[in-house]
Amino acid sequence: MARAALSADRIVTTAEALIRDTGSTDWTVRKLCKLCKQLECAPGAIYRYFPGGVDAIGAEIRSRHLADLGILLAHVEQDREAEGLASLPFDSMAGCLSRRCRYYLQFSREQGEVYRSLYAYNASNRGDQASGLAAEILVHRPAELIRLAASNRELNRPSIGTFDSEQLGLLIWARLHGHADLVLSGLADDRLQELDDRLLIDILALAGFKVADRPAGLEAAARSARLAK
Numbered sequence: 001m002a003r004a005a006l007s008a009d010r011i012v013t014t015a016e017a018l019i020r021d022t023g024s025t026d027w028t029v030r031k032l033c034k035l036c037k038q039l040e041c042a043p044g045a046i047y048r049y050f051p052g053g054v055d056a057i058g059a060e061i062r063s064r065h066l067a068d069l070g071i072l073l074a075h076v077e078q079d080r081e082a083e084g085l086a087s088l089p090f091d092s093m094a095g096c097l098s099r100r101c102r103y104y105l106q107f108s109r110e111q112g113e114v115y116r117s118l119y120a121y122n123a124s125n126r127g128d129q130a131s132g133l134a135a136e137i138l139v140h141r142p143a144e145l146i147r148l149a150a151s152n153r154e155l156n157r158p159s160i161g162t163f164d165s166e167q168l169g170l171l172i173w174a175r176l177h178g179h180a181d182l183v184l185s186g187l188a189d190d191r192l193q194e195l196d197d198r199l200l201i202d203i204l205a206l207a208g209f210k211v212a213d214r215p216a217g218l219e220a221a222a223r224s225a226r227l228a229k
Helices: 008-022 029-035 043-049 054-078 093-110 112-117 129-151 162-185 196-207 216-228
Strands: none
Touching: 008 029, 008 043, 008 054, 008 112, 029 043, 029 054, 054 093, 054 112, 054 129, 093 112, 093 129, 093 162, 093 196, 112 162, 129 162, 162 196
Protein backbone atom coordinates (compact mmCIF):
# COMPACT_ATOMS: atom_id res chain seq x y z
CA MET A 1 0.00 0.00 0.00
CA ALA A 2 1.38 3.39 -0.96
CA ARG A 3 2.05 5.64 1.98
CA ALA A 4 0.19 8.94 2.24
CA ALA A 5 2.10 11.94 0.96
CA LEU A 6 3.62 14.21 3.56
CA SER A 7 1.61 17.39 4.07
CA ALA A 8 1.22 20.17 6.60
CA ASP A 9 -2.08 18.66 7.72
CA ARG A 10 -0.50 15.22 8.30
CA ILE A 11 2.31 16.78 10.32
CA VAL A 12 -0.08 18.73 12.53
CA THR A 13 -2.44 15.78 13.02
CA THR A 14 0.49 13.55 13.97
CA ALA A 15 1.80 16.14 16.42
CA GLU A 16 -1.65 16.38 18.01
CA ALA A 17 -1.69 12.59 18.42
CA LEU A 18 1.75 12.74 20.05
CA ILE A 19 0.49 15.31 22.56
CA ARG A 20 -2.55 13.17 23.39
CA ASP A 21 -0.52 9.96 23.69
CA THR A 22 2.28 11.39 25.82
CA GLY A 23 0.31 14.01 27.74
CA SER A 24 3.16 16.44 27.05
CA THR A 25 3.83 19.40 24.79
CA ASP A 26 7.58 19.17 25.45
CA TRP A 27 8.86 17.64 22.23
CA THR A 28 11.09 18.38 19.25
CA VAL A 29 10.76 17.89 15.51
CA ARG A 30 13.31 15.08 15.74
CA LYS A 31 11.28 13.38 18.46
CA LEU A 32 8.14 13.76 16.35
CA CYS A 33 9.82 11.92 13.47
CA LYS A 34 11.24 9.25 15.76
CA LEU A 35 8.09 8.43 17.72
CA CYS A 36 5.57 8.82 14.91
CA LYS A 37 6.78 6.28 12.38
CA GLN A 38 3.80 6.91 10.12
CA LEU A 39 5.40 10.15 8.96
CA GLU A 40 8.40 8.22 7.57
CA CYS A 41 10.44 11.32 6.94
CA ALA A 42 13.54 13.09 8.16
CA PRO A 43 13.26 16.26 10.30
CA GLY A 44 14.36 18.34 7.33
CA ALA A 45 11.20 17.43 5.45
CA ILE A 46 9.05 18.81 8.27
CA TYR A 47 11.03 22.05 8.32
CA ARG A 48 10.15 22.54 4.66
CA TYR A 49 6.50 22.81 5.71
CA PHE A 50 7.14 24.53 9.05
CA PRO A 51 10.40 26.52 8.95
CA GLY A 52 9.71 27.66 12.51
CA GLY A 53 9.86 24.09 13.78
CA VAL A 54 7.99 23.17 16.96
CA ASP A 55 6.70 26.70 17.57
CA ALA A 56 5.23 26.89 14.06
CA ILE A 57 3.57 23.47 14.38
CA GLY A 58 2.36 24.46 17.83
CA ALA A 59 0.88 27.69 16.49
CA GLU A 60 -1.16 25.70 13.97
CA ILE A 61 -2.33 23.27 16.67
CA ARG A 62 -3.23 26.21 18.87
CA SER A 63 -5.21 27.86 16.06
CA ARG A 64 -7.23 24.70 15.48
CA HIS A 65 -8.01 24.21 19.15
CA LEU A 66 -8.86 27.88 19.66
CA ALA A 67 -11.26 27.75 16.72
CA ASP A 68 -12.95 24.68 18.24
CA LEU A 69 -13.11 26.33 21.66
CA GLY A 70 -14.64 29.45 20.11
CA ILE A 71 -17.43 27.37 18.56
CA LEU A 72 -18.13 25.66 21.89
CA LEU A 73 -18.16 28.94 23.81
CA ALA A 74 -20.58 30.46 21.30
CA HIS A 75 -22.81 27.41 21.72
CA VAL A 76 -23.00 27.61 25.53
CA GLU A 77 -24.19 31.20 25.28
CA GLN A 78 -27.45 29.89 23.76
CA ASP A 79 -27.64 26.54 25.57
CA ARG A 80 -30.24 26.46 28.33
CA GLU A 81 -28.65 23.30 29.71
CA ALA A 82 -25.22 24.90 30.00
CA GLU A 83 -24.20 25.73 33.53
CA GLY A 84 -23.25 29.23 34.51
CA LEU A 85 -24.54 30.83 37.69
CA ALA A 86 -27.96 29.37 38.34
CA SER A 87 -29.21 32.51 40.11
CA LEU A 88 -28.94 34.58 36.91
CA PRO A 89 -31.68 34.98 34.28
CA PHE A 90 -30.81 33.00 31.17
CA ASP A 91 -31.25 35.96 28.81
CA SER A 92 -29.11 38.34 30.85
CA MET A 93 -25.63 39.30 29.74
CA ALA A 94 -24.41 38.29 33.21
CA GLY A 95 -25.84 34.81 32.67
CA CYS A 96 -24.29 34.58 29.22
CA LEU A 97 -20.85 35.64 30.48
CA SER A 98 -21.04 33.26 33.44
CA ARG A 99 -21.78 30.34 31.09
CA ARG A 100 -18.76 31.20 28.94
CA CYS A 101 -16.54 31.44 32.00
CA ARG A 102 -17.84 28.19 33.53
CA TYR A 103 -17.30 26.32 30.27
CA TYR A 104 -13.74 27.64 29.97
CA LEU A 105 -12.94 26.12 33.37
CA GLN A 106 -14.71 22.89 32.44
CA PHE A 107 -12.82 22.66 29.15
CA SER A 108 -9.47 23.16 30.90
CA ARG A 109 -10.14 20.21 33.22
CA GLU A 110 -11.72 17.82 30.76
CA GLN A 111 -9.31 18.57 27.90
CA GLY A 112 -6.11 19.04 29.88
CA GLU A 113 -3.59 18.24 27.13
CA VAL A 114 -5.52 20.29 24.57
CA TYR A 115 -5.80 23.19 27.02
CA ARG A 116 -2.07 23.11 27.77
CA SER A 117 -1.32 23.16 24.05
CA LEU A 118 -3.00 26.57 23.82
CA TYR A 119 -0.25 28.04 25.99
CA ALA A 120 2.70 25.74 25.35
CA TYR A 121 4.41 27.41 22.40
CA ASN A 122 6.21 30.66 21.79
CA ALA A 123 3.83 33.36 20.55
CA SER A 124 6.51 35.83 19.50
CA ASN A 125 4.62 36.75 16.33
CA ARG A 126 1.72 38.73 17.76
CA GLY A 127 0.11 39.02 14.37
CA ASP A 128 -0.28 35.29 13.85
CA GLN A 129 -3.64 33.60 13.44
CA ALA A 130 -3.60 32.04 16.90
CA SER A 131 -3.07 35.37 18.65
CA GLY A 132 -5.90 36.92 16.67
CA LEU A 133 -8.25 34.04 17.47
CA ALA A 134 -7.38 34.17 21.16
CA ALA A 135 -8.13 37.89 21.28
CA GLU A 136 -11.42 37.47 19.42
CA ILE A 137 -12.68 34.57 21.52
CA LEU A 138 -11.30 35.32 24.97
CA VAL A 139 -11.16 39.13 25.05
CA HIS A 140 -13.33 40.80 22.36
CA ARG A 141 -16.47 38.68 22.88
CA PRO A 142 -16.55 39.09 26.70
CA ALA A 143 -15.91 42.82 26.17
CA GLU A 144 -18.87 42.95 23.79
CA LEU A 145 -21.10 41.24 26.37
CA ILE A 146 -20.04 43.81 28.96
CA ARG A 147 -20.94 46.68 26.61
CA LEU A 148 -24.31 45.04 25.90
CA ALA A 149 -24.84 44.67 29.64
CA ALA A 150 -24.33 48.39 30.07
CA SER A 151 -26.95 49.16 27.44
CA ASN A 152 -29.30 46.69 29.20
CA ARG A 153 -28.63 48.47 32.53
CA GLU A 154 -27.06 45.40 34.09
CA LEU A 155 -23.93 47.29 35.13
CA ASN A 156 -23.31 49.73 37.96
CA ARG A 157 -22.66 52.39 35.30
CA PRO A 158 -24.74 53.78 32.43
CA SER A 159 -22.20 53.01 29.71
CA ILE A 160 -18.72 51.65 29.06
CA GLY A 161 -16.36 52.33 26.19
CA THR A 162 -14.47 49.89 24.01
CA PHE A 163 -11.10 50.51 25.68
CA ASP A 164 -12.36 49.86 29.23
CA SER A 165 -14.44 46.85 28.22
CA GLU A 166 -11.50 45.31 26.34
CA GLN A 167 -9.31 45.74 29.40
CA LEU A 168 -11.94 44.00 31.48
CA GLY A 169 -12.11 41.20 28.91
CA LEU A 170 -8.37 40.70 29.25
CA LEU A 171 -8.56 40.69 33.04
CA ILE A 172 -11.35 38.10 32.95
CA TRP A 173 -9.22 35.84 30.75
CA ALA A 174 -6.28 36.28 33.12
CA ARG A 175 -8.44 35.35 36.13
CA LEU A 176 -9.84 32.26 34.41
CA HIS A 177 -6.47 31.07 33.13
CA GLY A 178 -4.78 31.57 36.49
CA HIS A 179 -7.49 29.55 38.24
CA ALA A 180 -7.48 26.80 35.60
CA ASP A 181 -3.69 26.58 35.49
CA LEU A 182 -3.43 26.26 39.26
CA VAL A 183 -5.98 23.43 39.30
CA LEU A 184 -4.13 21.60 36.50
CA SER A 185 -0.76 22.06 38.20
CA GLY A 186 -1.82 19.84 41.09
CA LEU A 187 -0.26 22.28 43.55
CA ALA A 188 -3.61 23.37 44.98
CA ASP A 189 -5.93 21.08 46.92
CA ASP A 190 -9.45 20.08 45.91
CA ARG A 191 -10.98 23.14 47.55
CA LEU A 192 -9.86 25.36 44.69
CA GLN A 193 -12.28 23.70 42.26
CA GLU A 194 -15.04 24.24 44.82
CA LEU A 195 -14.38 27.98 44.54
CA ASP A 196 -15.60 28.16 40.92
CA ASP A 197 -18.83 29.89 41.96
CA ARG A 198 -16.93 32.45 43.99
CA LEU A 199 -14.60 33.08 41.04
CA LEU A 200 -17.53 33.68 38.66
CA ILE A 201 -19.20 36.03 41.13
CA ASP A 202 -15.92 37.92 41.56
CA ILE A 203 -15.54 38.18 37.76
CA LEU A 204 -19.00 39.69 37.48
CA ALA A 205 -18.11 42.13 40.25
CA LEU A 206 -14.89 43.01 38.42
CA ALA A 207 -16.93 43.84 35.31
CA GLY A 208 -19.37 45.94 37.34
CA PHE A 209 -22.51 43.78 37.14
CA LYS A 210 -25.17 44.73 39.68
CA VAL A 211 -26.10 41.10 40.23
CA ALA A 212 -22.65 40.44 41.73
CA ASP A 213 -23.83 42.22 44.90
CA ARG A 214 -26.08 39.29 45.74
CA PRO A 215 -24.98 36.98 48.59
CA ALA A 216 -22.97 33.92 47.52
CA GLY A 217 -25.49 31.70 49.34
CA LEU A 218 -28.13 32.70 46.80
CA GLU A 219 -26.19 30.85 44.11
CA ALA A 220 -26.07 27.62 46.14
CA ALA A 221 -29.82 27.81 46.76
CA ALA A 222 -30.56 28.51 43.08
CA ARG A 223 -28.41 25.59 41.94
CA SER A 224 -30.14 23.21 44.39
CA ALA A 225 -33.54 24.33 43.12
CA ARG A 226 -32.45 23.84 39.50
CA LEU A 227 -31.14 20.34 40.17
CA ALA A 228 -34.34 19.40 41.97
CA LYS A 229 -36.45 20.07 38.86
